[in-house]
Amino acid sequence: MATQTGITIAGPNEPYTVVNNILRPTPGPKQALVKTLYVGLNPSEPFMHHTGMLITSWPAVIGSDVSGVVLEAGADCEKIQKGGYIFTCVPVGISEFSPFQETFLVNEDWVFKKGENIGLEEACTVGAGLLTAGLALLEGQGLELPAAGSKAPQKDSWVIVMGGSGSVGRYCAQLASLAGHKVLSSCSPSKNELALRAGASATFNNRAPIEEQLAEIERITGGKFARIVDASVASLDLSVRALETVSKEPVKYFATVDDWSDMTVPDSINLYRVKLGMLGRSGDEQEHITRKVAEMVSVFQAHINTGQLLPLDYHLVNGEGWEAIIAGVADMEAGKLSKKPVVKAQSE
Ligand SMILES: NC(=O)c1ccc[n+]([C@@H]2O[C@H](COP(=O)([O-])OP(=O)(O)OC[C@H]3O[C@@H](n4cnc5c(N)ncnc54)[C@H](OP(=O)(O)O)[C@@H]3O)[C@@H](O)[C@H]2O)c1
Structure with missing residues (x-):
């Protein structure tokens, strides 16, 4: 050989x-x-x-x-x-x-x-950023994208991305804004531009005290959000508190890229943990993820070709x-x- x-x-x-x-x-x-x-x-x-x-x-x-x-x-x-x-x-x-x-x-x-x-x-x-974001938002939170080449109607609702300056976070912002949502991203102040260029309408400082971050989320969104993705693996408490105390939506979704820590969230929140690492492996959950990735690749390919995903x-x-x-x-x-x-x- x-x-x-x-x-x-x-x-x-x-x-x-x-x-x-x-x-x-x-x-x-x-x-x-x-x-x-x-x-x-x-x-x-x-x-x-x-x-x-x-x-x-x-x-x-x-x-x-x-x-x-x-x-x-x-x-x-x-x-x-x-x-x-x-x-x-x-x-x-x-x-x-x-x-x-x-x-x-x-x-x-x-x-x-x-x-x-x-x-x-x-x-x-x-690859990793887009597929991880896709699992979080499309598979985990039911977000729907418009057909490639068309524009989704603008919605009066926000998606919050914790870690909106990172690779996964920037693809979350691209997908959520493509789906017609406004995006609020957390990041270090020095990385505001990165987060905004990826499609965020607003940002807040991810290193500020948690009470300050909650106040910013409330001020900017007015509670009009049902979905948070934690692409930072550092924002579980903030996300749960924002969904429980700031969100005015009846159904709440929290997706996280942390698939290794012990964690629980209140029953009122739908939790989804991204497991891209299961791609290509055997087992029911693994094969489900593998099928989802294949579906997403074909959907995202069309949006990449039209320049709607960058x-x-x-x-x-x-x-x-x-x-x-x-x-x-x-x-x-x-x-x-x-x-x-x-x-x-x-x-x-
Ligand atoms: N479960 C899965 O299937 C899966 C798949 C892919 C990736 N991941 C994991 O996803 C994570 C993100 O990956 P990535 O490639 O996007 O990483 P990355 O580009 O390094 O981004 C990390 C993000 O986290 C933020 N962050 C870092 N420390 C923080 C803190 N203390 N408080 C708040 N925010 C903080 C950063 O914000 P600033 O730099 O602006 O402060 C940045 O936005 C990694 O842990 C990776 O292992 C998991």
């Missing part, structure tokens, strides 16, 4: 190692073998590296957001062909699907086709190759990168 280069981790918290003996996977009928060109870095990389959680076998290859070129398409692929460009967030923790190596497998239902209106670098800012600002990490990815992850962990990190893995 052919071998290839890439980055492996021997076990939880073991160092990243550049190797040349990874087995090159073979695509099934509805799969393709893709050459990694750019990767987008996410908090999931340090999470998997340090805890070993989500990883299905060792030594492990990891990675999440990616853009690349199809080298070989399985016999039953209809959407993607050899030589085409794709981008996506892979099923994380499964080595043969992971992009920190020369080539990796994709299932064609889980990938976006790259069109002319999006570059290979910015394309790898989309990629994020990004920081292109210096250099190219596996060492550049390792350095990029270290810089992200050290908090040195304020925008979504993107790294060139290989030339075509």
Whole structure:
């Protein structure tokens, strides 16, 4: 069997190692073998590296957001062909699907086709952020998008996004405003512009005392909100208090990207916990998430093609190759990168 280069981790918290003996996977009928060109870095990389959680076998290859070129398409692929460009967030923790190596497998239902209106670098800012936001708002809170190319009627209601300057939060804002809602995002004051550019109509300071944040939510929304998404994993108490004491809506929704902490919310609030990490795994809940992701990919592809969903600002990490990815992850962990990190893995 052919071998290839890439980055492996021997076990939880073991160092990243550049190797040349990874087995090159073979695509099934509805799969393709893709050459990694750019990767987008996410908090999931340090999470998997340090805890070993989500990883299905060792030594492990990891990675999440990616853009690349199809080298070989399985016999039953209809959407993607050899030589085409794709981008996506892979099923994380499964080595043969992971992009920190020369080539990796994709299932064609889980990938976006790259069109002319999006570059290979910015394309790898989309997958994890958009699919996570989609699960939170469409699957978790019943938000409905207009057909691609059309505009939803403006609603007199707000969606509140905690962490509205982050990757997931900015896609929550894009989706909620596409659905016709006004968006109120929490962020650090220095990141107001990022949140506003993503579609927020207003922001508030996520580091102010909780009473001040509640007062701002009340002042800005007048209580006209039923939905809060916590994309910060730091805003559970604030979200519950806002829904219980400020919201005037009869039915209340709270979605969170925190799928690992113990948490409860009052019975009056519908809780949804996003579990994108279940993509591509076996089991009832996992297969449900996998079907939802495939449905969302097809819906979002149309909105990306019309320019109604946009990629994020990004920081292109210096250099190219596996060492550049390792350095990029270290810089992200050290908090040195304020925008979504993107790294060139290989030339075509
Ligand atoms: N469950 C899932 O399936 C799933 C999927 C994808 C991601 N995630 C998780 O989602 C989280 C967000 O991911 P991301 O890529 O969007 O990260 P990111 O780009 O780093 O964004 C983090 C956001 O959290 C805010 N924040 C950080 N500390 C805060 C605090 N103390 N109080 C209030 N807000 C705070 C940041 O606001 P400022 O910088 O403006 O202060 C920023 O808006 C990560 O924890 C990630 O692991 C989960």
